Amino acid sequence: MTRGNDQTGWKTLMLFVGGVVLAGLLLGYVNTPGGWYSALNKPAFNPPNYVFAPVWLGLYVCIGVAGARAWSRDPRGPAMAAWVAQMALNFLWSPAFFGMHRIGLALGIIVAMLTAIAAFIVLQWRADRVAALLFVPYAAWVAFATALNWSIYRLN
Numbered sequence: 001m002t003r004g005n006d007q008t009g010w011k012t013l014m015l016f017v018g019g020v021v022l023a024g025l026l027l028g029y030v031n032t033p034g035g036w037y038s039a040l041n042k043p044a045f046n047p048p049n050y051v052f053a054p055v056w057l058g059l060y061v062c063i064g065v066a067g068a069r070a071w072s073r074d075p076r077g078p079a080m081a082a083w084v085a086q087m088a089l090n091f092l093w094s095p096a097f098f099g100m101h102r103i104g105l106a107l108g109i110i111v112a113m114l115t116a117i118a119a120f121i122v123l124q125w126r127a128d129r130v131a132a133l134l135f136v137p138y139a140a141w142v143a144f145a146t147a148l149n150w151s152i153y154r155l156n
Helices: 004-031 034-038 051-071 079-101 103-124 129-134 137-155
Strands: none
Touching: 004 051, 004 079, 004 103, 034 079, 051 079, 051 103, 051 129, 051 137, 079 103, 103 129, 129 137
């Protein structure tokens, strides 16, 4: 964290991590897979449902830390804009897929999300390598989730 005193940095970090994790948990609670998802045809590489929550919890912590770092560096900069965009798209995907059962719409959202994640990594690579690297596992997971979303779309 580069702006403010140490206490301000910790407050920013806790706000970002806590906000992202709480919002993610709430979205997961409201948009459970349920019977509709269970009945879908899925590819062989579809992980068991119990894998998703711990993976997303870890990713949400990384997303929050990277967001706090980007905010502390330049709250109105392009990296922060990419962070906000990917977060909005992240929080739109579950309602589109699980809530509305719109697999094609969710596919469009996740492709846009992956693009915003990649943009954040590129924008932060020189400015804050740690923030960029925190997004690499997230990019890998969302790339996997995109392939999964695409496969489910094709199979159903």
